[in-house]
Amino acid sequence: MAILSHLQIRNPKDDETPIESGTQIFASLLPSYIPLWKRFYLHPKTYAFEIYLISQKLYFYVTTPSTSETLIGSLVQSSFPTSTVKKTSDPMNLVFKSPRLSVGEVVLNSYSYLPTKTYFDFKDVDPLSALLGFLSKQPAHLKFAVQIAITPAYFAWADAAVAAARHLTYDETADKYGQNPQKLLIMKKASFQGGKAAIRLVVGSTNNEIDPYPYMTNLAGTFGSFSLGEGNQYGFKKRIFFKNILINRIKSRKIGYFEHQSQILNAQELATLWHPPGYLLAGIKNMAWGKTLLGEPPENLPVVPDSASDEAKSNINFFAKAEFKNKETIFGIKTEDRRKHVYIIGKTGVGKSTLIANMAIDDIRKDRGVGIIDPHGDLSETILDFIPKRRMNDVVYLEPFDTERPFSLNVLEIKNKQQKDLVASGIVSIFYKLYKDSWGPRLEYILRNVILTLLEAPGATLVDILALLSNTEYRKKVVRSLTDPVLKDFWEKEYAKMPDRLKAEAISPIQNKVGQFVTSKMIRNIIGRTKSSIDLEQIMNEGKILILNLSQGKLGEDNTALLG
Known part of the structure; x- marks a missing residue:
């Protein structure tokens, strides 16, 4: 079994990227078709585009073979530039842990060469509004998963669709071609890349007294918004026999060879069913939005590749990492820049203390002299946890409120x-x-x-x-x-x-x-x-580690300010 990667996709609430941008994602993953004889050595990949409701929170995921993890991340972020891609554990396991489960499928009711609605048929409304609106109002004891698994078709479906369109327009009695309203729809669908698709639904209930099946049928009903009157419609299919086979395929993200052999969806239809949420879905509650936009690191950012010498690395204090297009870059600040005034500002909880701690930890690991004056007490305790054994004897830890081991500091005692x-x-x-x-x-x-x-x-x-x-x-x-x-x-x-x-x-x-x-x-x-x-100047010059814990809760604000 192929190793899978589970990528969580988040998008900012105000993103205005058009939904049609998602078409490129599916078009890139689905070649025209792969015939049966080639499948013996090509082993076509299956990708699962998923929507989850877990703990009353909506998530968008793509599950892919690990070998295609970078490809999927690049496709998503090139189509939706403000989105973020984060690798996580398998969210499907959380749904299947529920004591009561229902599984089912959504299938096309007519020939697959007939199209369903696409995003062009929805004016000023996101196609996923009905589905996500239903999920956002569900109780906490229910968990939902919508899985759209895709893989290349095994036959030339586009050619078959064109042939079907010609057959529909041929009048055998008059022995000539006429007009048929479905011809244009079929030809339009066949003009885009597409592939074999399986739409699966999973509903789990943590309450043994609640049957999840009615909720699953209601969820399947929301796919009616994608049905096209003169084209194709979606219907619900309950798996009565071989339910375990379906469950295993859902977990492994596989599509059986004989499973929905002729159910074909093109890139437009797939992008309509799955795309990162944007401003049109801002009214949907409980959405896991992307809160921060990750930008490309500037060219002059102080970074050092792994192949750099120890001397080059020692000239930079590393304290953070930047992530862009699934590539992590550790960066810091140069020693010459640190000698200038560094001012760290930000509201409570944004990471000021974490930034200082990371800078101090890097200095400690590089055997530099470090001085930390902590007015809260939390930072000093954090630093102690990261001091290596080889530097334990370098630590000078001062607590003014420790009356059993007092220290003296005469600020009027000057050498010069x-x-x-x-x-x-x-x-x-x-x-x-x-x-x-x-x-x-x-x-x-x-x-x-x-x-x-x-x-x-x-x-x-x-x-x-x-x-x-x-x-x-x-x-x-x-x-x-x-x-x-x-x-x-x-x-x-x-x-x-x-x-x-x-x-x-x-x-x-x-x-x-x-x-x-x-x-x-x-x-x-x-x-x-x-x-x-104690001699603060001597401590720093000798490369010691000075930690002064001035916790305001134990000293008082005025005393902390005086000693600090």
């Missing part, structure tokens, strides 16, 4: 005094972001001088901000050691001579804002020690 202004500016900007609604120029002026002063004081921490403002003895001690004349003048000639009332009004906002952190024992244990137990 030339960075003093930069550090002061950074600390002031943090407080501004936290309290910009109540910020003022005088508050910023005093706070900046306080930070710059403490940066020159040995062993000073952020906790000392309160002491510097309110403790006279401590302030005199710090000011005596200052070497910056501007800072010294601020404390001796401006701050010291300020009236007590004005001084209280000026420093109370700072005391209030800084005091919120100092009064928290957890935060005070981190920012209140003179020596830092």
